[in-house]
């Protein structure tokens with residue numbers, strides 16, 4: 001059976017990885033500034049992570065959500081102490097789309113409304129309500145298009161209030177820093193305005209931290225730069241360092257009841273241990289401080305390259321904007337320089353999403369390679 005051909009693939013076959021490096025089947029070593037799409041947080045094959053998952057699978061890899069699972073509770077406690085989000089409860093699932101799907105559904109259960117407000121260039125996943133809230137007509141099938149969604153310009157508080165005043169909006173979903181869309185971020189007045197308007201009109205504010213959460217921006221959550229209190233925070237990607245896990249932090253104003261949400265695999269023993277270990281390593285290795293330091297260094301080095309017209313994003317969620325499409329440059333970085341980077345909806349933007357363990361020497365290696373490829 002052949003594979004359903006939905007991904008344009010680079011002809012590289014990784015077989016092992018260590019920290020910021022990936023090795024292919026010819027033992028060629030690649031510097032990973034893409035982190036498997038912002039997933040690798042504590043570095044590939046981190047020894048503590050490997051040991052914790054191995055030990056757990058040798059004891060109990062999975063049981064359903066019908067029994068006590070202290071590993072989920074331990075993860076919830078660690079998440080509170082790390083994020084400072086004390087007024088929230090945790091529901092665990094398996095991916096970013098699933099996190100947003102649950103967030104949107106919960107918002108609608110909570111206030112009994114059904115329209116969603118999302119923003120231009122936003123990306124929230126490929127499932128039912130999540131894909132409908134994503135600003136990309138190509139990935140929305142007719143079955144998804146039945147969802148009531150209005151896409152607004154990022155930053156437009158006037159349009160937002162006009163939409164919310166109709167009193168039929170269950171949720172406003174927003175990435176504080178857009179990932180796939182191209183690292184756009186509005187200003188303090190906008191995010192704080194969204195928070196206030198959602199409270200005024202009994203609409204849930206969902207912060208999609210699937211990509212920007214777990215320390216990637218130097219704050220634990222990107223929204224924490226602003227004085228806002230989302231009703232629901234969705235998380236995934238860096239949460240498991242590659243082990244599939246997602247979740248939502250739910251404000252205590254939203255009450256649980258049996259059967260409201262559910263999943264077979266979500267929060268299983270292995271996934272919970274993987275994510276708890278990620279949090280322990282972030283703390284032990286002071287990775288959020290590292291994000292800030294390396295990010296500052298990266299921005300300084302970027303000033304040396306005149307072809308870079310703009311730098312977007314925060315922490316280690318960065319976009320280098322050129323005045324030409326970067327597809328060829330990205331290929332050259334992979335095949336000539338053995339460096340993985342990412343692309344975005346904005347064709348001129350090269351995305352940098354490395355493991356949070358990255359060091360200055362890796363930044364130097366990237367800029368040396370970039371100089372070579374830009375002068376060719």
Ligand SMILES: Cc1ncc(COP(=O)(O)O)c(C=O)c1O
Nearest residue numbers: 095096097123124125179210211
């Ligand atoms: C901000 C954001 N939300 C949701 C998703 C969907 O996550 P997943 O691919 O795990 O379903 C992504 C994936 O790129 C994302 O960047």
